[in-house]
Amino acid sequence: MRAWAPIASSHIAYGALASRIVKASRIEQPTDLDTVRASYDRVADNYVAMNLGDITAYPWLRTAIDGFATAVQGVGPVLDVGCGPGDVTAYLADRGLDVSGVDLSPRMIDHARRRYPGRQFSVASATDLNLADSSLGGILGWWSLFNLPRHVLPQVLNSFARALVPGGHLIIGTHQGDDDLVRTQAYGAVPVTWTTHLWQPEQLWQLLTSAGLSPVADLRLSESVAGVPSLVLVAQRPTT
Numbered sequence: 001m002r003a004w005a006p007i008a009s010s011h012i013a014y015g016a017l018a019s020r021i022v023k024a025s026r027i028e029q030p031t032d033l034d035t036v037r038a039s040y041d042r043v044a045d046n047y048v049a050m051n052l053g054d055i056t057a058y059p060w061l062r063t064a065i066d067g068f069a070t071a072v073q074g075v076g077p078v079l080d081v082g083c084g085p086g087d088v089t090a091y092l093a094d095r096g097l098d099v100s101g102v103d104l105s106p107r108m109i110d111h112a113r114r115r116y117p118g119r120q121f122s123v124a125s126a127t128d129l130n131l132a133d134s135s136l137g138g139i140l141g142w143w144s145l146f147n148l149p150r151h152v153l154p155q156v157l158n159s160f161a162r163a164l165v166p167g168g169h170l171i172i173g174t175h176q177g178d179d180d181l182v183r184t185q186a187y188g189a190v191p192v193t194w195t196t197h198l199w200q201p202e203q204l205w206q207l208l209t210s211a212g213l214s215p216v217a218d219l220r221l222s223e224s225v226a227g228v229p230s231l232v233l234v235a236q237r238p239t240t
């Protein structure tokens, strides 16, 4: 398993992403970030082997991503936050978008770079991106924000809202519910230590609108689609 690379140095290697990053962190860092990172490093191989990032196997998820891709085409660069092994990033790149992926887990990013050479991937936490204002046409938090502590997610969403250009879109995919599920195994009984925070759509809309974003789309997925009840929400930075 690869050692954790300092975020600053990993950014330097990725010019386009680095140009959209400014100094100084403004978001509280979760206290469990290191254990969450180590857990995703441990599950990364199985996640890839199980092909879990492949949206083409899920028509409703694919449709949502296709709609997002159409909405952000030509609006500005796109950042896939928590990109995992890069499937959605690559899917969007294949559609002609200027997209890069970033993930907390170095092992996930190793897979992304190996599987999609020529695409742009970097290691960093959603809480430590320090995105420049009005620099992105689109942001994805595609099943990658549910480990953020409840009080940290609003800070991250605020940073995303600021980073979008007017007309830019944010898409979130996540599990629906009320609980904070402490997980000790995942993706083939690999030992993990993380909490999955479930959200209700009304709670997320509250956070998104408080961040200054306008609702665009709200898709509720039943357990039969994604294994557990799930949500896809799309919000837009208003143009006026």
Ligand SMILES: C[S@@+](CC[C@H](N)C(=O)[O-])C[C@H]1O[C@@H](n2cnc3c(N)ncnc32)[C@H](O)[C@@H]1O
Pocket: 036, 040, 052, 053, 054, 081, 082, 083, 084, 085, 086, 087, 088, 102, 103, 104, 105, 108, 124, 125, 126, 127, 142, 143, 144, 145, 147, 148
């Ligand atoms: C369920 S996977 C989803 C990966 C990818 N979005 C996909 O759909 O295949 C969750 C991903 O979120 C990443 N993640 C978790 N917390 C993160 C954080 N604070 N910042 C960036 N990525 C994070 C994990 O490393 C993992 O790759």
